[in-house]
Amino acid sequence: AQSVTQPDIHxxxxxxxxxxxxxxxxxxATPYLFWYVQSPGQGLQLLLKYFSGDTLVQGIKGFEAEFKRSQSSFNLRKPSVHxxxxxxxxxxxxxxxxxxxGKGTRLSVIA
Amino acid sequence: DAMVIQNPRYQVTQFGKPVTLSCSQTLNHNVMYWYQQKSSQAPKLLFHYYDKDFNNEADTPDNFQSRRPNTSFCFLDIRSPGLGDAAMYLCATSRAPDTYTDTQYFGPGTRLTVL
Structure with a gap:
């Protein structure tokens, strides 16, 4: 069975x-990968998903993720956080x- | 504009007292899912309905049951809640069960407290 690890808790x-x-x-095998975001008091919202093709995937809210098979990774990125x-x-x-x-990563943004 | 609605948002019950959580959807999706999310843990799938076909995960306790009387509504029944059942319960929908093709849409969740 498949598993997911998010190394950073916060x-x-x-x-x-x-x-x-x-x-x-x-x-x-080739996985299907997703990133979801959960705001306080809200349900999960899909940011982006990867099925095949271009390994750099664009999502909503300015997020992108890159699939790297050699590293078994699917890291989420954003150039400028709000x-x-x-x-x-x-x-x-x-x-x-x-x-x-995965167990999730909590993101805090400071001024 | 709410697409997946869960009621109530917060539910308090007593140890052993049956409780029902409600989920409704305006998307006319075929599939409805129930997840359990304990504090600081990943959402865990309990079961799902594909139309009227019920699919239970192998490790879902018998204490958890579900009903889907029509396309729009799905209920989660906890027959005898224990302290370990305190969690956020998330309802989700999709057009089809093959999630690699269809996005799951989540409701805001119901936070269950067991006293």
Whole structure:
């Protein structure tokens, strides 16, 4: 079965700084990868997803993610963080079982 | 404009007292999912309905049941809640169960407290 690891539990960045959230997956075949964001009191919202093709995926809210098969990674990036980006971010993978989520990374944004 | 609605947002119940959580959707999606998310943990799939077909995850306790009376509504019943069942319960929908092709849309969740 597939699994997902998000090594960083909590990250703090300054507003306007760049951001990279790490995600590593374990799956024998080509995975289907997702990033979701959960704002306080809200449900999960899909930011972007990777199925195949171009390994650099663009999503909503200015986020992008790059699939690197050699590193089993699907890191999420944003060039300039806004205060409204403060939230919990979940990486998820679909393989031969239903969607499996990582434990999440909480992003704090400071002025 | 809410697409996946969960009621109530906060639910308090007593140890062993049955509780029902509600989810409704305006997307007319075929699939409805229930996830359990404990504090600082990943959402964990409990079960899902594809139309009227119920699909239970192998490790979902028997204490958790679900009903889907029509396309729009799905209920999560916890027959005898224990302290370990305190969590956020997330409902999600998709057009089809193959999530690599279809996005799951999540509701805001119901936070369950067990006293």
């Amino acid at each position: 990250i703090t960045v300054s507003e306007g700084a760049s951001l990279e959230l790490r995600c590593n997956y374990s799956y024998g 205060w409204s980006d403060a939230a919990e971010y979940f990486c998820a993978v679909y393989g031969n079982t239903p969607l499996v989520f």
